Amino acid sequence: MMTLSSAGVLHSEPGALQLAQAIAGTEGVELTGVYAHCGNTYSCKGAEQIQAVAKETTNFVLDFMEKLRAVDITCKSSIGSTPSCSHPVKDMSKLDEVHPGNYVFYDVQQSTIGSCCLDDVAVRVLTRVIGHCPHRNQLLIDCGWSGISLDGAGKLPTGYAVIEGHPNLKLLSMTQEHGRVEPISGSLDYSKYPLGSLLTLIPYHSCATTMMHPVYHVHSGGHLLGKWTPTRGW
Amino acid sequence: MMTLSSAGVLHSEPGALQLAQAIAGTEGVELTGVYAHCGNTYSCKGAEQIQAVAKETTNFVLDFMEKLRAVDITCKSSIGSTPSCSHPVKDMSKLDEVHPGNYVFYDVQQSTIGSCCLDDVAVRVLTRVIGHCPHRNQLLIDCGWSGISLDGAGKLPTGYAVIEGHPNLKLLSMTQEHGRVEPISGSLDYSKYPLGSLLTLIPYHSCATTMMHPVYHVHSGGHLLGKWTPTRGW
Numbered sequence: 001m002m003t004l005s006s007a008g009v010l011h012s013e014p015g016a017l018q019l020a021q022a023i024a025g026t027e028g029v030e031l032t033g034v035y036a037h038c039g040n041t042y043s044c045k046g047a048e049q050i051q052a053v054a055k056e057t058t059n060f061v062l063d064f065m066e067k068l069r070a071v072d073i074t075c076k077s078s079i080g081s082t083p084s085c086s087h088p089v090k091d092m093s094k095l096d097e098v099h100p101g102n103y104v105f106y107d108v109q110q111s112t113i114g115s116c117c118l119d120d121v122a123v124r125v126l127t128r129v130i131g132h133c134p135h136r137n138q139l140l141i142d143c144g145w146s147g148i149s150l151d152g153a154g155k156l157p158t159g160y161a162v163i164e165g166h167p168n169l170k171l172l173s174m175t176q177e178h179g180r181v182e183p184i185s186g187s188l189d190y191s192k193y194p195l196g197s198l199l200t201l202i203p204y205h206s207c208a209t210t211m212m213h214p215v216y217h218v219h220s221g222g223h224l225l226g227k228w229t230p231t232r233g234w
Numbered sequence: 235m236m237t238l239s240s241a242g243v244l245h246s247e248p249g250a251l252q253l254a255q256a257i258a259g260t261e262g263v264e265l266t267g268v269y270a271h272c273g274n275t276y277s278c279k280g281a282e283q284i285q286a287v288a289k290e291t292t293n294f295v296l297d298f299m300e301k302l303r304a305v306d307i308t309c310k311s312s313i314g315s316t317p318s319c320s321h322p323v324k325d326m327s328k329l330d331e332v333h334p335g336n337y338v339f340y341d342v343q344q345s346t347i348g349s350c351c352l353d354d355v356a357v358r359v360l361t362r363v364i365g366h367c368p369h370r371n372q373l374l375i376d377c378g379w380s381g382i383s384l385d386g387a388g389k390l391p392t393g394y395a396v397i398e399g400h401p402n403l404k405l406l407s408m409t410q411e412h413g414r415v416e417p418i419s420g421s422l423d424y425s426k427y428p429l430g431s432l433l434t435l436i437p438y439h440s441c442a443t444t445m446m447h448p449v450y451h452v453h454s455g456g457h458l459l460g461k462w463t464p465t466r467g468w
Contacts, residue, residue, distance in 0.1 A: 232448060
């Protein structure tokens, strides 16, 4: 069962219980759990709205678990979505598990929903200034969509990412290997961005960005602590 | 020098020769070559238009090489873009090298430009039918944008990919892990697409798709010949 519109049977429909019974009653198959991804938290703004959805989703799942128990089916209960797990409600403690999404990284999108603030975001893509284009009032950087993804479609006021420490810069567009950076207003002071200097991109969507990289460099306090190789699942 | 609008100095501007001279005259730095990416081939349709651009680009580069020789600078010459290298013109043999882009795979985009035909495309993403959604006249598949990318923006008549052997199917939309497939016209015959059956996606843009996968399975005549691990460059 999923409450996300992508798949599954709605908890409120008779088919949901029938499906659970069919699975549980099939030899060689085990019904391990009920999971709801409350994707509707993505249209929330702020903790209050997020918690209202988290509460509703939790109640739906717990109610459905009651229906299962009434027909002698026991299995695990779980809900997910980064926003709901970032602002948990009390009843979520009655669930067996939660799927807290990309909270390990967070991203600019989550900060716009209100799951976190921008300071909580723990993922960056480093890129170098590789060109000055004064005829276009732009910088060229060596990060394109194969480094940070097209997710977010450039709809942030700062384009495809937030450029840390430079609130007036916008990642306007990208080719596969390059990005074009321009000021939101005014003229670029090229002396501030010499060729070879580093810019630090905070991604719009960390899931999409981290998909692009086979290794993550983990650091704290300026020290490299290790390299993480993500499991891709295929 | 690049003729692509993303970067560089136009070959026709005095600054181009001055830049080459400045590089060649700097101690510890070697000018290795002149490269032009004729990205304007991407707006072509068919071999004739592509060859016109390939010829123009080649001439620009060869003319610039003459200017370099006149000031005693020697270096390599090269042009790129998948379309131009797919339909080479005679004068390209005077270049030192070409950068033939994604010809090793090709993709649906290249077939729409006329670089290749759809039968030439050598990359596929396999996905399974994991859901029947008769209330939406859709199939659910286990390939989302983290398997094939959002490149192409779904603008093909068949959506985000071509589904091999099923010209009436459209990859309508994707979440991170799932895709929604529906018929271009008519009702889905679900008996043709049992749960667990494989569908074969031909990607719109092979560069973007192959970025998503850490390993490629290479096969011929139904036999797996090896696994390729791509070099990411970072």
